[in-house]
Amino acid sequence: MCDGCGRFLCALCDVELSGQHFCAPCLETGQRKRTLTQLETRRVLYDNIALALAILPVLSCFLFPVTSPLAIAVAIWGWRKPSSLLPRTRVRFVLAILIGLLGLGLSIAWWITIFAS
Numbered sequence: 001m002c003d004g005c006g007r008f009l010c011a012l013c014d015v016e017l018s019g020q021h022f023c024a025p026c027l028e029t030g031q032r033k034r035t036l037t038q039l040e041t042r043r044v045l046y047d048n049i050a051l052a053l054a055i056l057p058v059l060s061c062f063l064f065p066v067t068s069p070l071a072i073a074v075a076i077w078g079w080r081k082p083s084s085l086l087p088r089t090r091v092r093f094v095l096a097i098l099i100g101l102l103g104l105g106l107s108i109a110w111w112i113t114i115f116a117s
Contacts, residue, residue, distance in 0.1 A: 002026055006042035045087060046078025050096035055104060071100035 002009055004026030016023050018038050022030070030036030053071035057063035075096040 004030065006079070040082075040085065043082055043099040044078075045084060045089070046074055046081055047083065047088070047096070048094035050078060051092045051099075052074035054099035054103065064103040065111070068100040068103035068107065072104070073097045074099070 001007065001021065002023040003020040003115065004022050007023055009021060009023055013023055015027055017027070017036065027036070027039070031039040034040065050071050053067045053074060057067045075093045079090065081095055
């Protein structure tokens with residue numbers, strides 16, 4: 001029987017995946033809806049996005065007020081998302097949050113000095 005829909009399968013239609021048996025339509029649906037993680041071929045690397053949003057504004061101080069909160073938000077949002085297909089640590093998320101907080105603090109201090117004078 002198919003573990004996805006319960007249909008009876010012949011030996012030709014049976015596809016075994018991690019000890020479970022599926023029919024072709026259930027495999028296609030599982031890949032399209034991303035419910036079968038064994039069939040994933042790529043993932044969004046939120047840690048790289050968050051770190052890039054935190055580091056790239058170093059080139060221009062005017063981008064810090066926009067990209068620092070975005071870097072922190074992406075790091076927090078992507079924290080529990082599946083990372084790479086290969087095992088990775090959350091060091092990049094931590095770095096993105098720290099650099100984002102630093103950039104946010106610097107931009108707030110910069111705006112205070114501009115409007116105070």
